[in-house]
Amino acid sequence: MLEILTTEQMYDADRKTIEAGTPGDVLMENAGTAVVDEITSRWSPRSATVLCGPGNNGGDGFVIARLLRNAGWSVRLGLLCDVDKLTGDAALNAKRWDGAVERLSPALLVGAELIVDCLFGAGLARVIDGEIADLVHTVNAGNVPLIAVDVPTGVDGNTGEIRGVAIKANLTVTFCRAKPGHYLLPGRVLCGELVIRDIGIADQTVRDIRPTLMRNDPACWRAGIHWPDLDGHKYHRGHLLAVGGATMTGATRLVARAARRVGAGLLTVVAEPAALPVYASDSPGIMTAPIANLDELLKDCRHNAVVIGPGFGIGDETRSRIIQLLHYCRCTVLDADALTSFSEQPSTLFFAIQGPTVLTPHEGEFARLFPDIEGDKLTRARAAAKRSGATVLIKGADTVIAAPDGRAAISVINAPWLATAGSGDVLSGIIGGLMAQGMDMFDAACMAVWLHARAGADIGPGLIAEDIPKHLPVLLGELWRSLPK
Numbered sequence: 001m002l003e004i005l006t007t008e009q010m011y012d013a014d015r016k017t018i019e020a021g022t023p024g025d026v027l028m029e030n031a032g033t034a035v036v037d038e039i040t041s042r043w044s045p046r047s048a049t050v051l052c053g054p055g056n057n058g059g060d061g062f063v064i065a066r067l068l069r070n071a072g073w074s075v076r077l078g079l080l081c082d083v084d085k086l087t088g089d090a091a092l093n094a095k096r097w098d099g100a101v102e103r104l105s106p107a108l109l110v111g112a113e114l115i116v117d118c119l120f121g122a123g124l125a126r127v128i129d130g131e132i133a134d135l136v137h138t139v140n141a142g143n144v145p146l147i148a149v150d151v152p153t154g155v156d157g158n159t160g161e162i163r164g165v166a167i168k169a170n171l172t173v174t175f176c177r178a179k180p181g182h183y184l185l186p187g188r189v190l191c192g193e194l195v196i197r198d199i200g201i202a203d204q205t206v207r208d209i210r211p212t213l214m215r216n217d218p219a220c221w222r223a224g225i226h227w228p229d230l231d232g233h234k235y236h237r238g239h240l241l242a243v244g245g246a247t248m249t250g251a252t253r254l255v256a257r258a259a260r261r262v263g264a265g266l267l268t269v270v271a272e273p274a275a276l277p278v279y280a281s282d283s284p285g286i287m288t289a290p291i292a293n294l295d296e297l298l299k300d301c302r303h304n305a306v307v308i309g310p311g312f313g314i315g316d317e318t319r320s321r322i323i324q325l326l327h328y329c330r331c332t333v334l335d336a337d338a339l340t341s342f343s344e345q346p347s348t349l350f351f352a353i354q355g356p357t358v359l360t361p362h363e364g365e366f367a368r369l370f371p372d373i374e375g376d377k378l379t380r381a382r383a384a385a386k387r388s389g390a391t392v393l394i395k396g397a398d399t400v401i402a403a404p405d406g407r408a409a410i411s412v413i414n415a416p417w418l419a420t421a422g423s424g425d426v427l428s429g430i431i432g433g434l435m436a437q438g439m440d441m442f443d444a445a446c447m448a449v450w451l452h453a454r455a456g457a458d459i460g461p462g463l464i465a466e467d468i469p470k471h472l473p474v475l476l477g478e479l480w481r482s483l484p485k
């Protein structure tokens with residue numbers, strides 16, 4: 001279930017399944033059954049209110065109300081429109097519900113000990129306002145479990161954006177595959193726990209839609225990892241140049257630690273001579289070289305990867321260094337100051353990018369480099385990758401990675417502990433270390449984000465950036481042992 005489908009792709013999968021012989025009301029029954037399963041496995045029977053909208057999301061609500069009542073729950077159901085306005089499978093399931101159909105109003109919530117939100121799902125077509133918006137506010141203000149069906153009402157399934165107001169759920173149950181809005185902020189937070197349930201749409205039907213967006217998972221890139229050969233040597237694992245700042249040396253020291261831990265065969269920090277002893281004393285396993293030799297170093301094709309930007313400083317010197325090194329088409333990671341240095345002339349940078357390059361902006365750096373690209377994070381990452389010819393990784397709690405060819409992935413691991421200075425530097429080092437070993441740029445960016453997020457989640461409270469590289473052997477060992485032997 002790694003694919004993420006847009007609402008349009010999901011409608012397509014529904015339609016193809018129905019055309020292939022599964023009636024729509026069977027899908028709706030399966031959807032309602034799945035939601036009731038998830039509810040009854042978490043909460044004991046109690047008074048529930050099901051809020052139904054005018055479309056098929058509301059139709060799911062009628063199934064849920066019936067099944068909960070059959071399971072011994074006391075259920076009230078409110079409908080946004082007249083029951084005779086319902087059509088298709090929703091109308092069919094309204095007939096199968098033998099309880100009262102009440103008008104949607106705050107009175108429905110009095111005494112409710114659990115609320116099921118079936119107002120709008122994939123069909124949310126415009127901003128929610130007026131009485132429905134008031135009801136959403138009242139529901140959110142209550143203190144009872146709130147279960148959203150498909151998506152929390154008000155969350156745009158494709159973008160995760162709030163259309164007016166939105167339900168803040170404790171649990172969201174969606175069907176077949178997740179949608180981008182389940183993982184992009186703020187939708188990701190509004191979903192609460194997310195459960196994806198099969199309702200009878202075949203995997204092949206999903207594959208036929210050719211989704212290009214995935215949940216970032218080892219299954220997407222495990223086959224692309226370059227593990228060391230039994231008879232290999234260090235040069236087979238790449239030689240990464242980490243271009244370091246003259247004064248803010250911590251950032252590139254973190255880059256170096258991460259790149260070496262993830263397996264880069266050799267690592268040289270290239271910096272102003274005065275700073276080299278600081279880098280050299282950080283760890284006996286690294287080499288150092290003066291930055292005046294950068295050109296010479298790059299002429300040696302064994303130096304196959306470069307990370308530049310963290311702690312490097314902003315300005316002309318940074319720009320010219322980067323243009324100079326991009327000329328060699330080595331695997332390159334451009335982060336932090338490397339990105340900000342091109343805020344005034346981004347097209348100069350994009351023109352110079354010819355080899356495998358990963359850009360790793362946080363939201364601020366992204367806005368400086370791509371000021372005219374707007375929209376949700378996924379749309380922006382894809383547009384930026386297409387424009388720059390690089391893999392673009394926009395950082396944050398909902399990190400998105402996009403390749404110039406349109407492939408994209410969203411990180412689905414929650415790891416708020418990563419919000420600490422230096423953790424982005426570690427991420428750049430991991431990407432550089434993986435590319436140095438020969439991994440494809442998009443796969444390397446995805447794998448690095450996964451390792452980084454898993455380290456964040458595993459280490460948890462108290463994490464500092466220096467802890468992340470130390471945890472990499474555990475995660476790499478896990479990946480190594482999971483290979484078919």
Ligand SMILES: NC(=O)C1=CN([C@@H]2O[C@H](COP(=O)(O)OP(=O)(O)OC[C@H]3O[C@@H](n4cnc5c(N)ncnc54)[C@H](OP(=O)(O)O)[C@@H]3O)[C@@H](O)[C@H]2O)[C@@H](O)CC1
Pocket residue numbers: 011014024027028031053054055056057058059060119120121122123124125126127128129149150151175199
């Ligand atoms: N076989 C299947 O397809 C399956 C589908 N399944 C379920 O179906 C759901 C999708 O159903 P759906 O397409 O009917 O859309 P839905 O979200 O119910 O809303 C559409 C209605 O809302 C209205 N409306 C929209 N925005 C509004 C607003 N801001 N303010 C007010 N009104 C607004 C809109 O009105 P209109 O724009 O037409 O005027 C229309 O009447 C999906 O999320 C899943 O739960 C499952 O059962 C599995 C099988």
Ligand SMILES: Nc1ncnc2c1ncn2[C@@H]1O[C@H](COP(=O)(O)OP(=O)(O)O)[C@@H](O)[C@H]1O
Pocket residue numbers: 336362395396397398399414415416417418419420421422423424425426427452
């Ligand atoms: N709430 C969060 N949840 C998960 N990851 C986060 C969160 N906030 C920040 N991060 C991650 O932490 C890292 C911070 O990087 P960055 O902003 O470049 O900081 P620095 O420059 O100090 O290293 C990024 O990988 C980002 O995705």
Ligand SMILES: [K+]
Pocket residue numbers: 057117118119120121148149150151152153
């Ligand atoms: K909903």
